[in-house]
Amino acid sequence: MSVKLVNISKVFKDQEDVRKRVIAVDHVNLEIKEGEMVTLLGPSGCGKTTTLRIISGFETPSSGEVWISEKMVNNIPPNKRDTSMVFQSYAIFPHLSVAQNIGFGLELKGWKTKDIKVEVKKIMEIMEFSELYNRRPDQLSGGQQQRVALARAIINKPSVLLFDEPLSNLDAKLRIQMRIEIRRIQKAFGITSIYVTHDQEEAMTVSDRIVIMNEGKIMQVATPFEIYSYPANAFVADFIGRVNFIPTKVKSISKKGCVVNFGNGQKEIHPHYGEFKTDDKVILIVRPESIKMSSCEKDKTYPIKGRIDKLVYLGPTTEYEIEVDGFNRKINAVIYNPIEEGFFHEGDWVNIDFNAAATHILPALD
Amino acid sequence: MKNGKDWLKKSFREIAHIAKDPVLLFFILAIFTSLFVFIVYPLYKVIIVSVFSEGHFSLIILKEVISNWYFRQGLFNSILMGVLTSVFGTAIGFLFAFTLARTDIPFKKIFHLIAIIPIISPPFIGAMAIIMLFGNNGLITSSLLGLRNFKIYGFRGLLFAQVITFFPVAYITLRGVLESISPTLEDAAFDLGGSRWKVFRKVTLPLAIPGIASAVLVLFVETLADFGNPLILAGSKFPILSVQAYLQITGMYDLPKGAALALILLVPSISVYFLQKYWVARKKYVTVTGKPTTSSHKVISPAVKWILFGLCVFLTAIILLIYITILWGAFAKVWGYDNSFTLNHFQYVFSVGFKAVTDTLLIAATSTPLAGILGMIIAFLVVRKKFPGKNMMEFTSMLSFAVPGTVIGIGYILGFNSPPLILTGTFIILILNFIFRYIPVGIQSGVAILRQVDPSIEEAAIDLGADSQYTFKRITLPLMIPAFFSGLIYSFVRAMTAISAAIFLVSAKWNLMTVQIMSQVESGRLGAASAFSVLLVGIILAAIIVIRFILTLFYGGFKGTMLKI
Helix, strand or coil, rough: EEEEEEEEEEECCCCCCCCCCEEEEEEEEECCCCCCCEEECEEEEEHHHHHHHHCCCCCCCEEEEEEEEEEEEECHHHCCCEEEECCCCCCCCCCCHHHHHHHHHHHHHCCHHHHHHHHHHHHHCCCCCHCCCCHHHCCEEEEEHHHHHHHHHHCCCCCCCEECCCCCCCHHHHHHHHHHHHHHHHHHHHHHEEEEEHHHHHHHHHHHHEEEEEEEEEEEEEEEHHHHCCCHHHHHHHHCCCCEEEEEEEEEEECCCCCEEEEEEEEEEECCCCCCCCCCEEEECCHHHHHEEEEECCCCCCCCEEEEEEECCCCCCEEEEEEECCCCCCEEEEEEEEEHHHCCCCCEEEEEEEEECCEEEEEECC | HHHHHHHHHHHHHHHHHHHCCCCHHHHHHHHHHHHHHHHHHHHHHHHHHHHHHHEEEECHHHHHHHHHHHHHHHHHHHHHHHHHHHHHHHHHHHHHHHHHHCCCCCCCHHHHHHHHHHCCCCCHHHHHHHHEEEEEEHHHHHHHHCCCCCCCCCHHHHHHHHHHHHHHHHHHHHHHHHCCHHHHHHHHHHHHHCCHHHHHHHHHHHHHHHHHHHHHHHHHHHHCCHHHHHHHHHHCCCCCCHHHHHHHCCCCCCCCHHHHHHHHHHHHHHHHHHHHHHHHHHCCHHHHCCCCCCCCCCCCCCCHHHHHHHHHHHHHHHHHHHHHHHHHHHEEEECEEEEEEEEEEHHHHHCCCCCHHHHHHHHHHHHHHHHHHHHHHHHHHHHCCCCCCCCHHHHHHHEEEEEEHHHHHHHHHHCEEEECCEEECCCCCCHHHHHHHHHHHHHHHHHHHHHHCCCCHHHHHCCCCCCCHHHHHHHHHHHHHHHHHHHHHHHHHHHHCCCCCCCHCCCCCCCCHHHHHHHHHHHCCCCHHHHHHHHHHHHHHHHHHHHHHHHHHHHCCCCCCCCCC
């Protein structure tokens, strides 16, 4: 069951002042394949939740079309749409038992009480929380409520499962456990799913593909690997993980890609997007963990030389901020396994290099 | 200009949206119409009758009333009584609340239960008992002390009765206020080196001030509107406005003058009520987040604690004395002369007077569920739906809190004794009066509960395939059940104990126990009055116990402070 968004926009009228308008979703096009788990990721106010609510039917798009399984559903109300949502607050019905909550959708479909019981038991077994069958919602922990909400959504066998920041009310440890659980169950049932979150790590773990949104627009749609390694623009690069933007110029075009200046030296980089020609201004996108440092002497010349300005020791890693002559921004570097890789100290001079294969270039913004 | 245009645009959008749901549209229109007819229209009639004379606008009646020394005295006395009762009642209520909320004295639960009794009984019980204790044949004055001419009628007696009747209202309000002030704030002040008195003065009291102000104003409005105690105790030398308005109408058959007096009574009540609701109530401090922490009981020294304990004992003793007097009076042959045991009064109540009992029960049992359901529907519309005039709906439905019963009663006889709606003397008029007078509490608790219910709970039901009617029935309504029942208890108690408006609306065909009690007191038959009162309070207690039992059985009891009468 695929989901397709064609040119979806949503304009909200301001509650107080009808003349003001807020564009929450701005011409979004997206296609989600059957059985796929896609995450909408972005800062708060980027339109991800509105997009999800448009798919569920709780919001009507101002323009554009929503297609679910080859059917245009713009005019179908949420209760008639074949989607199930897992809410941020879980939205467990407080006056019904766990079993009644999970069976609610089947009750609406007119199932017999006996059959509902069997089905609820079955799904609770698959999800491994059968012991909660007779509990009341106020006797559940956050993680247990989360499971109930998920089971309640899945039991209807919806075409599309929607998750609205489902883990944001859980503590950090449980969040990590639950995101693996959600991924397992989604795969087991093979339900097409759309997942909204602002937590990048969560998006990386659960998704087949990630949609990065900003100010109502889609910035990039790609697999977690591509998003991190080859961000399509500076926003994505900066939003996902940490990054060094190093402005430079294309020196020449080679077989492998572009040869760019790097301090006094040069680097050969394979561009993943766009065409470049000699003398184009570009930005090097270098992740801190791709930076390599080696001790050097203050007076000698190297491709790029810098002085350690600050360091933070975190156990498994050490993070460095390096001041480089001629750069207006400090370069961030992360050294993994510092015991084996060695330490530097504040004020040390280091030679800076990076792994060209793990680096990416984008056209400069100006 | 622009704002007006925007408002129109917004309203139009909302109307277009509602028009898609005919059931909703019907309910909104029906509620607006009935609020208008049964709340606004009677008030309008009171105003019109007071300012129209011989068919055209004239202030002659109002002028006449104001220039009359006796009526001016009535207004002055009413306001004086209101001010004194609210100040003393709030002070006592605060001490009572503070003692119960902030100290570890024994018997807290018993103190609380006894303080609640005056709230759930007819408001004139205090006055009755005072006459039986301190009147000409009073147990204390005449029998115990042998005083012959002790004057209990007038200022002294009335003030005493009013303070005892209304301090529990202040207590309930202020207990809630004090319990919402986290004791950790007091602990913090101690920790910073404050003395007990300083902590109380600099932390506890300032945080409670908005609540105290609110209690003072509420008590003022209630005392001003009160009718039963003054009718029994004020006497002719200490006139009170609400009684004067009643006597103008029932004694002199002068409707316009009665209406004019009602109008004069309405002005201070309504102004003070809205001062309370829109100004003081907004200033409340909210200090509680999450679970209330347990008090460390360090706020006061042991000596002060036992003084306060003594005060609580004294107050509850007075309340108990009042109710024991009534109970005794119900079984005494002739109060004050021959106090030997008899069942004659109850025999009277269950034979001659029994019609009033069944009428009262029938009227209360009919109006209570209707008021409860209407209250829930209005609460739901106000919180969850968008439509033009929504604030107006909430405002109008809350209006009857502010309007003295006497004014409403006069408004109803003025409004419904001529076509198009002739209702005076009927069962219907009493029902309507009770419904529209007692919906506010149901609405308030409904609104409070709904505001706590996450809208995504309703969305989840819709998402799983329920339509809006099914969602309301299966999800929203069950969640509102506790609010529904607390509204129900309030309406029932009020319907059973109502006097100020109802006294204008009873007839030979439909009578009420409260009105019966008043007429028994007026004709000096204190025994019968006591027997009626005992039965009335008994019925109310039984009803509350039954409602709570049902709720416990089906919904695991009240959650939170549902008995907020």
